[in-house]
Amino acid sequence: MRISSVTMFEQSTASMNRQQSDFLKISQQIASGRRVVNPSDDPQAASRAIGVDQSMAITEQYTNARVSARNSLAQTESIVNSVADAITRAKELLIQASSDTLSNADRESVSSELKGVYETLIGQANATDGNGRHLFGGYKDNAPPFARTPDGNVVYNGDANGRQQQVDSMRLMPVAESGKSIFQSVASSAGYIAKAESSNAGNVTFSGLRTQNASDDNYGGSFAIQFSVADSGDGFTYSVIGGDGAELSTGSYIGNGQQIVFGGLSITLDGMPAAGDQISVARAGSEEQPADLFKTMEAAISVLEKPAETPTEKAALRNTLSTSMRELDNALDNVLTVRASAGARLNELDVIDAVGSNRMMNYTQTLSDLVDLDYAEAISEYSLRQVGLQAAQKTFVDMKSMSLFNYM
Structure with missing residues:
Protein backbone atom coordinates (compact mmCIF):
# COMPACT_ATOMS: atom_id res chain seq x y z
CA MET A 1 0.00 0.00 0.00
CA ARG A 2 1.36 3.35 -0.97
CA ILE A 3 1.23 6.05 1.71
CA SER A 4 2.21 9.47 0.50
CA SER A 5 2.85 12.64 2.45
CA VAL A 6 -0.25 14.19 0.91
CA THR A 7 -2.38 11.34 2.21
CA MET A 8 -1.06 11.76 5.74
CA PHE A 9 -1.70 15.51 5.64
CA GLU A 10 -5.27 15.03 4.34
CA GLN A 11 -6.13 12.41 6.98
CA SER A 12 -4.69 14.50 9.78
CA THR A 13 -6.51 17.64 8.62
CA ALA A 14 -9.84 15.74 8.31
CA SER A 15 -9.40 14.32 11.80
CA MET A 16 -8.68 17.76 13.28
CA ASN A 17 -11.68 19.29 11.49
CA ARG A 18 -13.96 16.53 12.73
CA GLN A 19 -12.73 16.84 16.30
CA GLN A 20 -12.98 20.63 16.17
CA SER A 21 -16.55 20.45 14.79
CA ASP A 22 -17.61 18.13 17.61
CA PHE A 23 -15.86 20.36 20.14
CA LEU A 24 -17.54 23.53 18.83
CA LYS A 25 -20.93 21.81 18.83
CA ILE A 26 -20.72 20.84 22.51
CA SER A 27 -19.34 24.30 23.32
CA GLN A 28 -22.36 25.91 21.63
CA GLN A 29 -24.73 23.65 23.56
CA ILE A 30 -23.12 24.61 26.87
CA ALA A 31 -23.19 28.31 25.97
CA SER A 32 -26.89 28.23 25.01
CA GLY A 33 -27.99 25.73 27.63
CA ALA A 190 -89.93 40.23 39.06
CA GLY A 191 -93.67 40.12 39.63
CA TYR A 192 -96.60 42.33 38.71
CA ILE A 193 -96.83 46.12 38.81
CA ALA A 194 -99.99 48.21 39.06
CA LYS A 195 -100.25 51.64 37.45
CA ALA A 196 -103.03 54.20 37.50
CA GLU A 197 -103.79 55.98 34.24
CA SER A 198 -102.75 59.63 34.19
CA SER A 199 -106.21 60.58 32.92
CA ASN A 200 -108.00 59.25 36.02
CA ALA A 201 -110.34 61.86 37.46
CA GLY A 202 -111.21 60.06 40.70
CA ASN A 203 -109.13 59.45 43.80
CA VAL A 204 -108.81 55.66 43.80
CA THR A 205 -105.50 54.43 45.20
CA PHE A 206 -104.10 50.92 45.16
CA SER A 207 -101.86 48.87 47.43
CA GLY A 208 -101.04 45.31 48.36
CA LEU A 209 -100.68 43.82 44.88
CA ARG A 210 -99.87 40.15 45.57
CA THR A 211 -99.80 36.78 43.86
CA GLN A 212 -102.34 34.40 45.34
CA ASN A 213 -102.49 31.55 42.83
CA ALA A 214 -99.75 31.25 40.21
CA SER A 215 -101.53 28.22 38.70
CA ASP A 216 -104.58 30.29 37.72
CA ASP A 217 -105.40 29.95 34.03
CA ASN A 218 -105.09 33.70 33.48
CA TYR A 219 -101.94 34.17 35.53
CA GLY A 220 -99.09 35.63 33.51
CA GLY A 221 -101.23 37.90 31.38
CA SER A 222 -102.00 41.58 31.68
CA PHE A 223 -105.17 43.08 33.17
CA ALA A 224 -107.07 46.35 33.38
CA ILE A 225 -109.48 47.30 36.15
CA GLN A 226 -112.08 49.67 34.69
CA PHE A 227 -114.66 51.62 36.67
CA SER A 228 -118.13 52.63 35.53
CA VAL A 229 -121.29 54.01 37.10
CA ALA A 230 -123.65 51.32 38.42
CA ASP A 231 -126.84 50.69 36.44
CA SER A 232 -128.82 51.97 39.39
CA GLY A 233 -126.90 55.20 39.22
CA ASP A 234 -125.86 54.69 42.82
CA GLY A 235 -122.20 53.81 43.28
CA PHE A 236 -119.70 52.22 40.87
CA THR A 237 -118.95 48.87 39.39
CA TYR A 238 -115.64 47.49 38.21
CA SER A 239 -114.71 45.16 35.40
CA VAL A 240 -111.47 43.21 35.08
CA ILE A 241 -110.42 43.00 31.43
CA GLY A 242 -107.77 40.55 30.27
CA GLY A 243 -105.01 41.28 27.79
CA ASP A 244 -107.10 39.80 24.97
CA GLY A 245 -109.97 42.17 25.74
CA ALA A 246 -112.16 39.53 27.37
CA GLU A 247 -114.03 40.45 30.53
CA LEU A 248 -112.84 38.19 33.36
CA SER A 249 -114.98 39.40 36.25
CA THR A 250 -117.22 42.23 37.44
CA GLY A 251 -118.46 43.49 40.76
CA SER A 252 -119.64 46.41 42.81
CA TYR A 253 -117.04 48.81 44.03
CA ILE A 254 -117.50 50.22 47.51
CA GLY A 255 -113.97 51.39 48.28
CA ASN A 256 -112.75 51.52 51.87
CA GLY A 257 -109.96 48.96 51.43
CA GLN A 258 -111.86 46.64 49.11
CA GLN A 259 -109.83 43.66 47.87
CA ILE A 260 -110.29 42.50 44.29
CA VAL A 261 -109.10 39.08 43.18
CA PHE A 262 -108.42 38.24 39.53
CA GLY A 263 -106.06 36.10 37.43
CA GLY A 264 -104.33 34.63 40.49
CA LEU A 265 -103.66 38.13 41.87
CA SER A 266 -105.19 40.34 44.52
CA ILE A 267 -105.09 44.11 44.94
CA THR A 268 -106.50 46.44 47.57
CA LEU A 269 -108.29 49.59 46.39
CA ASP A 270 -109.35 52.62 48.33
CA GLY A 271 -111.02 55.92 47.50
CA MET A 272 -113.73 56.62 44.95
CA PRO A 273 -113.26 56.59 41.18
CA ALA A 274 -114.79 58.55 38.36
CA ALA A 275 -116.46 56.84 35.44
CA GLY A 276 -113.80 55.69 32.97
CA ASP A 277 -110.94 55.54 35.47
CA GLN A 278 -108.60 52.60 34.98
CA ILE A 279 -105.81 50.78 36.78
CA SER A 280 -103.51 48.60 34.68
CA VAL A 281 -101.78 45.51 36.05
CA ALA A 282 -99.01 43.78 34.10
CA ARG A 283 -95.81 41.85 34.64
CA ALA A 284 -92.73 43.97 35.11
CA GLY A 285 -90.67 44.07 31.94
CA SER A 286 -93.60 43.11 29.72
CA GLU A 287 -94.70 45.07 26.65
CA GLU A 288 -97.48 46.68 28.71
CA GLN A 289 -95.12 47.53 31.59
CA PRO A 290 -91.61 47.98 30.10
CA ALA A 291 -88.72 48.33 32.50
CA ASP A 292 -86.84 51.63 32.34
CA LEU A 293 -85.06 52.99 35.39
CA LEU A 373 -29.09 20.40 28.10
CA ASP A 374 -27.91 17.92 30.72
CA TYR A 375 -24.92 19.90 31.97
CA ALA A 376 -23.19 16.98 33.72
CA GLU A 377 -23.26 14.93 30.55
CA ALA A 378 -22.36 17.94 28.41
CA ILE A 379 -19.32 18.91 30.50
CA SER A 380 -18.04 15.34 30.38
CA GLU A 381 -18.51 15.34 26.60
CA TYR A 382 -16.79 18.74 26.41
CA SER A 383 -13.72 17.40 28.21
CA LEU A 384 -13.64 14.34 25.97
CA ARG A 385 -13.87 16.42 22.78
CA GLN A 386 -11.19 18.77 24.05
CA VAL A 387 -8.80 15.88 24.65
CA GLY A 388 -9.63 14.43 21.23
CA LEU A 389 -8.94 17.75 19.50
CA GLN A 390 -5.64 18.19 21.33
CA ALA A 391 -4.60 14.63 20.40
CA ALA A 392 -5.45 15.20 16.73
CA GLN A 393 -3.49 18.46 16.74
CA LYS A 394 -0.43 16.83 18.36
CA THR A 395 -0.56 13.89 15.97
CA PHE A 396 -0.55 16.28 13.03
CA VAL A 397 2.38 18.23 14.45
CA ASP A 398 4.36 15.04 14.92
CA MET A 399 3.48 13.62 11.53
CA LYS A 400 4.16 16.72 9.46
CA SER A 401 7.85 16.68 10.46
CA MET A 402 8.26 13.03 9.43
CA SER A 403 9.61 12.10 5.98
CA LEU A 404 10.67 8.86 4.30
CA PHE A 405 13.84 10.60 3.20
CA ASN A 406 14.97 10.42 6.86
CA TYR A 407 15.33 6.66 6.43
CA MET A 408 17.14 6.61 3.11
Whole structure:
Protein backbone atom coordinates (compact mmCIF):
# COMPACT_ATOMS: atom_id res chain seq x y z
CA MET A 1 0.00 0.00 0.00
CA ARG A 2 1.36 3.35 -0.97
CA ILE A 3 1.23 6.05 1.71
CA SER A 4 2.21 9.47 0.50
CA SER A 5 2.85 12.64 2.45
CA VAL A 6 -0.25 14.19 0.91
CA THR A 7 -2.38 11.34 2.21
CA MET A 8 -1.06 11.76 5.74
CA PHE A 9 -1.70 15.51 5.64
CA GLU A 10 -5.27 15.03 4.34
CA GLN A 11 -6.13 12.41 6.98
CA SER A 12 -4.69 14.50 9.78
CA THR A 13 -6.51 17.64 8.62
CA ALA A 14 -9.84 15.74 8.31
CA SER A 15 -9.40 14.32 11.80
CA MET A 16 -8.68 17.76 13.28
CA ASN A 17 -11.68 19.29 11.49
CA ARG A 18 -13.96 16.53 12.73
CA GLN A 19 -12.73 16.84 16.30
CA GLN A 20 -12.98 20.63 16.17
CA SER A 21 -16.55 20.45 14.79
CA ASP A 22 -17.61 18.13 17.61
CA PHE A 23 -15.86 20.36 20.14
CA LEU A 24 -17.54 23.53 18.83
CA LYS A 25 -20.93 21.81 18.83
CA ILE A 26 -20.72 20.84 22.51
CA SER A 27 -19.34 24.30 23.32
CA GLN A 28 -22.36 25.91 21.63
CA GLN A 29 -24.73 23.65 23.56
CA ILE A 30 -23.12 24.61 26.87
CA ALA A 31 -23.19 28.31 25.97
CA SER A 32 -26.89 28.23 25.01
CA GLY A 33 -27.99 25.73 27.63
CA ARG A 34 -29.85 23.78 24.95
CA ARG A 35 -29.23 20.29 23.70
CA VAL A 36 -31.04 21.03 20.43
CA VAL A 37 -29.41 24.15 19.01
CA ASN A 38 -30.14 23.34 15.38
CA PRO A 39 -33.01 21.19 14.06
CA SER A 40 -30.47 18.75 12.72
CA ASP A 41 -29.31 17.99 16.28
CA ASP A 42 -32.58 16.12 16.95
CA PRO A 43 -35.23 16.58 14.22
CA GLN A 44 -38.03 14.88 16.17
CA ALA A 45 -37.43 16.88 19.36
CA ALA A 46 -37.09 20.11 17.36
CA SER A 47 -40.44 19.47 15.64
CA ARG A 48 -42.22 18.77 18.91
CA ALA A 49 -40.59 21.80 20.51
CA ILE A 50 -42.10 24.08 17.83
CA GLY A 51 -45.57 22.79 18.70
CA VAL A 52 -44.97 23.32 22.42
CA ASP A 53 -43.66 26.87 21.74
CA GLN A 54 -46.81 27.69 19.82
CA SER A 55 -49.00 26.35 22.62
CA MET A 56 -47.10 28.46 25.15
CA ALA A 57 -47.54 31.57 22.99
CA ILE A 58 -51.30 30.96 22.73
CA THR A 59 -51.55 30.39 26.48
CA GLU A 60 -49.71 33.67 27.06
CA GLN A 61 -52.17 35.48 24.77
CA TYR A 62 -55.09 34.10 26.76
CA THR A 63 -53.38 35.24 29.95
CA ASN A 64 -53.18 38.79 28.57
CA ALA A 65 -56.82 38.57 27.47
CA ARG A 66 -57.84 37.63 31.00
CA VAL A 67 -56.05 40.69 32.36
CA SER A 68 -58.14 42.87 30.05
CA ALA A 69 -61.32 40.96 30.92
CA ARG A 70 -60.63 41.28 34.63
CA ASN A 71 -60.21 45.05 34.33
CA SER A 72 -63.50 45.41 32.46
CA LEU A 73 -65.41 43.20 34.91
CA ALA A 74 -63.90 44.96 37.92
CA GLN A 75 -64.98 48.34 36.53
CA THR A 76 -68.43 46.98 35.74
CA GLU A 77 -68.83 45.58 39.24
CA SER A 78 -67.72 48.86 40.81
CA ILE A 79 -70.08 50.99 38.73
CA VAL A 80 -73.01 48.61 39.16
CA ASN A 81 -72.43 48.74 42.90
CA SER A 82 -72.66 52.55 42.72
CA VAL A 83 -75.87 52.23 40.70
CA ALA A 84 -77.33 49.98 43.41
CA ASP A 85 -76.46 52.61 46.03
CA ALA A 86 -78.14 55.31 43.93
CA ILE A 87 -81.32 53.24 43.53
CA THR A 88 -81.39 52.57 47.26
CA ARG A 89 -81.12 56.29 47.94
CA ALA A 90 -83.89 57.04 45.44
CA LYS A 91 -86.14 54.51 47.17
CA GLU A 92 -85.45 56.18 50.54
CA LEU A 93 -86.39 59.56 49.10
CA LEU A 94 -89.67 58.21 47.67
CA ILE A 95 -90.57 56.66 51.01
CA GLN A 96 -89.89 60.03 52.63
CA ALA A 97 -91.99 61.82 50.01
CA SER A 98 -94.91 59.43 50.61
CA SER A 99 -95.48 60.84 54.08
CA ASP A 100 -98.73 62.81 54.41
CA THR A 101 -96.98 65.25 56.73
CA LEU A 102 -94.87 66.73 53.93
CA SER A 103 -95.92 69.96 52.28
CA ASN A 104 -95.62 70.73 48.59
CA ALA A 105 -92.42 72.63 49.31
CA ASP A 106 -91.01 69.64 51.19
CA ARG A 107 -91.78 67.32 48.29
CA GLU A 108 -90.18 69.76 45.87
CA SER A 109 -87.04 69.67 48.03
CA VAL A 110 -87.06 65.87 47.85
CA SER A 111 -87.49 66.17 44.08
CA SER A 112 -84.33 68.31 43.87
CA GLU A 113 -82.27 65.63 45.60
CA LEU A 114 -83.89 62.97 43.44
CA LYS A 115 -82.77 64.93 40.37
CA GLY A 116 -79.20 64.68 41.65
CA VAL A 117 -79.55 60.91 41.93
CA TYR A 118 -81.03 60.84 38.43
CA GLU A 119 -78.06 62.75 36.99
CA THR A 120 -75.67 60.44 38.84
CA LEU A 121 -77.33 57.40 37.26
CA ILE A 122 -76.99 58.90 33.77
CA GLY A 123 -73.31 59.58 34.41
CA GLN A 124 -72.73 56.03 35.58
CA ALA A 125 -74.65 54.63 32.63
CA ASN A 126 -72.28 56.49 30.28
CA ALA A 127 -69.09 55.52 32.14
CA THR A 128 -65.94 54.70 30.16
CA ASP A 129 -63.02 52.39 30.76
CA GLY A 130 -59.35 53.37 30.78
CA ASN A 131 -59.24 53.33 26.97
CA GLY A 132 -62.13 55.73 26.53
CA ARG A 133 -64.63 53.05 25.48
CA HIS A 134 -68.12 53.22 26.97
CA LEU A 135 -68.66 50.23 29.22
CA PHE A 136 -72.39 49.79 28.74
CA GLY A 137 -72.83 50.46 25.02
CA GLY A 138 -72.29 46.87 23.90
CA TYR A 139 -70.28 46.81 20.69
CA LYS A 140 -71.28 50.44 19.99
CA ASP A 141 -68.77 51.73 22.50
CA ASN A 142 -67.54 54.83 20.67
CA ALA A 143 -70.41 57.09 21.81
CA PRO A 144 -72.44 57.53 25.02
CA PRO A 145 -75.06 54.75 25.05
CA PHE A 146 -77.66 56.88 26.84
CA ALA A 147 -78.62 60.25 25.41
CA ARG A 148 -81.28 62.86 26.16
CA THR A 149 -83.92 63.57 23.56
CA PRO A 150 -85.18 67.13 22.94
CA ASP A 151 -88.19 66.46 25.19
CA GLY A 152 -85.86 65.54 28.08
CA ASN A 153 -86.27 61.77 28.02
CA VAL A 154 -83.33 59.37 28.10
CA VAL A 155 -83.03 56.81 25.31
CA TYR A 156 -80.60 53.94 24.77
CA ASN A 157 -78.56 54.08 21.57
CA GLY A 158 -76.16 51.23 22.32
CA ASP A 159 -76.01 47.62 21.26
CA ALA A 160 -78.26 45.13 23.02
CA ASN A 161 -75.38 42.63 23.18
CA GLY A 162 -72.69 42.71 25.85
CA ARG A 163 -69.08 42.57 24.70
CA GLN A 164 -67.41 39.16 24.88
CA GLN A 165 -63.79 38.12 24.99
CA GLN A 166 -62.01 34.80 24.44
CA VAL A 167 -60.29 34.17 27.78
CA ASP A 168 -59.37 30.54 27.15
CA SER A 169 -59.46 28.07 24.30
CA MET A 170 -62.98 26.92 25.21
CA ARG A 171 -64.34 29.95 27.06
CA LEU A 172 -65.88 33.02 25.43
CA MET A 173 -66.75 35.23 28.39
CA PRO A 174 -69.00 38.33 28.53
CA VAL A 175 -66.75 41.07 29.92
CA ALA A 176 -69.18 44.02 29.82
CA GLU A 177 -72.93 44.36 30.16
CA SER A 178 -75.14 46.30 27.80
CA GLY A 179 -76.90 49.31 29.26
CA LYS A 180 -80.21 47.72 28.33
CA SER A 181 -79.58 44.73 30.58
CA ILE A 182 -78.78 47.01 33.53
CA PHE A 183 -81.08 50.02 33.24
CA GLN A 184 -83.94 48.68 31.09
CA SER A 185 -84.46 45.14 32.34
CA VAL A 186 -85.82 43.29 35.34
CA ALA A 187 -84.84 40.06 37.02
CA SER A 188 -86.69 36.94 35.95
CA SER A 189 -88.27 36.80 39.40
CA ALA A 190 -89.93 40.23 39.06
CA GLY A 191 -93.67 40.12 39.63
CA TYR A 192 -96.60 42.33 38.71
CA ILE A 193 -96.83 46.12 38.81
CA ALA A 194 -99.99 48.21 39.06
CA LYS A 195 -100.25 51.64 37.45
CA ALA A 196 -103.03 54.20 37.50
CA GLU A 197 -103.79 55.98 34.24
CA SER A 198 -102.75 59.63 34.19
CA SER A 199 -106.21 60.58 32.92
CA ASN A 200 -108.00 59.25 36.02
CA ALA A 201 -110.34 61.86 37.46
CA GLY A 202 -111.21 60.06 40.70
CA ASN A 203 -109.13 59.45 43.80
CA VAL A 204 -108.81 55.66 43.80
CA THR A 205 -105.50 54.43 45.20
CA PHE A 206 -104.10 50.92 45.16
CA SER A 207 -101.86 48.87 47.43
CA GLY A 208 -101.04 45.31 48.36
CA LEU A 209 -100.68 43.82 44.88
CA ARG A 210 -99.87 40.15 45.57
CA THR A 211 -99.80 36.78 43.86
CA GLN A 212 -102.34 34.40 45.34
CA ASN A 213 -102.49 31.55 42.83
CA ALA A 214 -99.75 31.25 40.21
CA SER A 215 -101.53 28.22 38.70
CA ASP A 216 -104.58 30.29 37.72
CA ASP A 217 -105.40 29.95 34.03
CA ASN A 218 -105.09 33.70 33.48
CA TYR A 219 -101.94 34.17 35.53
CA GLY A 220 -99.09 35.63 33.51
CA GLY A 221 -101.23 37.90 31.38
CA SER A 222 -102.00 41.58 31.68
CA PHE A 223 -105.17 43.08 33.17
CA ALA A 224 -107.07 46.35 33.38
CA ILE A 225 -109.48 47.30 36.15
CA GLN A 226 -112.08 49.67 34.69
CA PHE A 227 -114.66 51.62 36.67
CA SER A 228 -118.13 52.63 35.53
CA VAL A 229 -121.29 54.01 37.10
CA ALA A 230 -123.65 51.32 38.42
CA ASP A 231 -126.84 50.69 36.44
CA SER A 232 -128.82 51.97 39.39
CA GLY A 233 -126.90 55.20 39.22
CA ASP A 234 -125.86 54.69 42.82
CA GLY A 235 -122.20 53.81 43.28
CA PHE A 236 -119.70 52.22 40.87
CA THR A 237 -118.95 48.87 39.39
CA TYR A 238 -115.64 47.49 38.21
CA SER A 239 -114.71 45.16 35.40
CA VAL A 240 -111.47 43.21 35.08
CA ILE A 241 -110.42 43.00 31.43
CA GLY A 242 -107.77 40.55 30.27
CA GLY A 243 -105.01 41.28 27.79
CA ASP A 244 -107.10 39.80 24.97
CA GLY A 245 -109.97 42.17 25.74
CA ALA A 246 -112.16 39.53 27.37
CA GLU A 247 -114.03 40.45 30.53
CA LEU A 248 -112.84 38.19 33.36
CA SER A 249 -114.98 39.40 36.25
CA THR A 250 -117.22 42.23 37.44
CA GLY A 251 -118.46 43.49 40.76
CA SER A 252 -119.64 46.41 42.81
CA TYR A 253 -117.04 48.81 44.03
CA ILE A 254 -117.50 50.22 47.51
CA GLY A 255 -113.97 51.39 48.28
CA ASN A 256 -112.75 51.52 51.87
CA GLY A 257 -109.96 48.96 51.43
CA GLN A 258 -111.86 46.64 49.11
CA GLN A 259 -109.83 43.66 47.87
CA ILE A 260 -110.29 42.50 44.29
CA VAL A 261 -109.10 39.08 43.18
CA PHE A 262 -108.42 38.24 39.53
CA GLY A 263 -106.06 36.10 37.43
CA GLY A 264 -104.33 34.63 40.49
CA LEU A 265 -103.66 38.13 41.87
CA SER A 266 -105.19 40.34 44.52
CA ILE A 267 -105.09 44.11 44.94
CA THR A 268 -106.50 46.44 47.57
CA LEU A 269 -108.29 49.59 46.39
CA ASP A 270 -109.35 52.62 48.33
CA GLY A 271 -111.02 55.92 47.50
CA MET A 272 -113.73 56.62 44.95
CA PRO A 273 -113.26 56.59 41.18
CA ALA A 274 -114.79 58.55 38.36
CA ALA A 275 -116.46 56.84 35.44
CA GLY A 276 -113.80 55.69 32.97
CA ASP A 277 -110.94 55.54 35.47
CA GLN A 278 -108.60 52.60 34.98
CA ILE A 279 -105.81 50.78 36.78
CA SER A 280 -103.51 48.60 34.68
CA VAL A 281 -101.78 45.51 36.05
CA ALA A 282 -99.01 43.78 34.10
CA ARG A 283 -95.81 41.85 34.64
CA ALA A 284 -92.73 43.97 35.11
CA GLY A 285 -90.67 44.07 31.94
CA SER A 286 -93.60 43.11 29.72
CA GLU A 287 -94.70 45.07 26.65
CA GLU A 288 -97.48 46.68 28.71
CA GLN A 289 -95.12 47.53 31.59
CA PRO A 290 -91.61 47.98 30.10
CA ALA A 291 -88.72 48.33 32.50
CA ASP A 292 -86.84 51.63 32.34
CA LEU A 293 -85.06 52.99 35.39
CA PHE A 294 -84.78 56.48 33.91
CA LYS A 295 -88.48 56.72 33.06
CA THR A 296 -89.27 55.59 36.59
CA MET A 297 -87.13 58.39 37.99
CA GLU A 298 -88.60 60.92 35.57
CA ALA A 299 -92.17 59.99 36.58
CA ALA A 300 -91.35 60.30 40.28
CA ILE A 301 -89.60 63.66 39.85
CA SER A 302 -92.48 65.00 37.75
CA VAL A 303 -95.20 64.07 40.26
CA LEU A 304 -93.19 65.45 43.20
CA GLU A 305 -92.81 68.80 41.47
CA LYS A 306 -96.59 69.18 41.06
CA PRO A 307 -98.72 70.55 43.93
CA ALA A 308 -100.98 67.92 45.51
CA GLU A 309 -103.99 69.77 46.93
CA THR A 310 -107.13 68.04 45.67
CA PRO A 311 -108.07 64.40 46.41
CA THR A 312 -107.42 63.56 42.74
CA GLU A 313 -103.93 65.11 42.84
CA LYS A 314 -103.11 63.36 46.11
CA ALA A 315 -104.28 60.02 44.68
CA ALA A 316 -102.11 60.56 41.58
CA LEU A 317 -99.15 61.32 43.84
CA ARG A 318 -99.67 58.24 45.97
CA ASN A 319 -100.23 55.91 43.01
CA THR A 320 -97.23 57.20 41.07
CA LEU A 321 -94.94 56.89 44.08
CA SER A 322 -96.27 53.39 44.79
CA THR A 323 -95.60 52.31 41.20
CA SER A 324 -92.17 53.97 41.17
CA MET A 325 -91.11 52.28 44.41
CA ARG A 326 -92.18 48.89 43.06
CA GLU A 327 -90.20 49.56 39.88
CA LEU A 328 -87.16 50.67 41.89
CA ASP A 329 -87.32 47.43 43.86
CA ASN A 330 -87.30 45.48 40.60
CA ALA A 331 -84.46 47.64 39.22
CA LEU A 332 -82.42 47.04 42.36
CA ASP A 333 -82.97 43.28 42.16
CA ASN A 334 -81.85 43.34 38.54
CA VAL A 335 -78.75 45.44 39.27
CA LEU A 336 -77.76 43.15 42.14
CA THR A 337 -78.19 40.16 39.82
CA VAL A 338 -75.88 41.80 37.25
CA ARG A 339 -73.38 42.58 40.00
CA ALA A 340 -73.44 38.98 41.23
CA SER A 341 -72.92 37.76 37.66
CA ALA A 342 -69.88 40.05 37.24
CA GLY A 343 -68.46 38.82 40.55
CA ALA A 344 -68.98 35.20 39.53
CA ARG A 345 -67.09 35.81 36.29
CA LEU A 346 -64.24 37.43 38.21
CA ASN A 347 -64.03 34.29 40.34
CA GLU A 348 -64.13 32.17 37.20
CA LEU A 349 -61.18 34.14 35.81
CA ASP A 350 -59.19 33.26 38.93
CA VAL A 351 -59.91 29.57 38.32
CA ILE A 352 -58.98 29.83 34.64
CA ASP A 353 -55.79 31.67 35.63
CA ALA A 354 -54.82 28.81 37.94
CA VAL A 355 -55.49 26.26 35.20
CA GLY A 356 -53.53 28.35 32.70
CA SER A 357 -50.61 28.66 35.10
CA ASN A 358 -50.49 24.88 35.57
CA ARG A 359 -50.73 24.38 31.82
CA MET A 360 -47.83 26.78 31.27
CA MET A 361 -45.74 24.90 33.83
CA ASN A 362 -46.43 21.63 32.01
CA TYR A 363 -45.46 23.17 28.68
CA THR A 364 -42.25 24.55 30.19
CA GLN A 365 -41.33 21.16 31.61
CA THR A 366 -42.10 19.41 28.33
CA LEU A 367 -40.01 21.92 26.38
CA SER A 368 -37.16 21.51 28.84
CA ASP A 369 -37.25 17.74 28.46
CA LEU A 370 -37.10 18.12 24.69
CA VAL A 371 -34.34 20.68 24.13
CA ASP A 372 -32.62 21.59 27.39
CA LEU A 373 -29.09 20.40 28.10
CA ASP A 374 -27.91 17.92 30.72
CA TYR A 375 -24.92 19.90 31.97
CA ALA A 376 -23.19 16.98 33.72
CA GLU A 377 -23.26 14.93 30.55
CA ALA A 378 -22.36 17.94 28.41
CA ILE A 379 -19.32 18.91 30.50
CA SER A 380 -18.04 15.34 30.38
CA GLU A 381 -18.51 15.34 26.60
CA TYR A 382 -16.79 18.74 26.41
CA SER A 383 -13.72 17.40 28.21
CA LEU A 384 -13.64 14.34 25.97
CA ARG A 385 -13.87 16.42 22.78
CA GLN A 386 -11.19 18.77 24.05
CA VAL A 387 -8.80 15.88 24.65
CA GLY A 388 -9.63 14.43 21.23
CA LEU A 389 -8.94 17.75 19.50
CA GLN A 390 -5.64 18.19 21.33
CA ALA A 391 -4.60 14.63 20.40
CA ALA A 392 -5.45 15.20 16.73
CA GLN A 393 -3.49 18.46 16.74
CA LYS A 394 -0.43 16.83 18.36
CA THR A 395 -0.56 13.89 15.97
CA PHE A 396 -0.55 16.28 13.03
CA VAL A 397 2.38 18.23 14.45
CA ASP A 398 4.36 15.04 14.92
CA MET A 399 3.48 13.62 11.53
CA LYS A 400 4.16 16.72 9.46
CA SER A 401 7.85 16.68 10.46
CA MET A 402 8.26 13.03 9.43
CA SER A 403 9.61 12.10 5.98
CA LEU A 404 10.67 8.86 4.30
CA PHE A 405 13.84 10.60 3.20
CA ASN A 406 14.97 10.42 6.86
CA TYR A 407 15.33 6.66 6.43
CA MET A 408 17.14 6.61 3.11
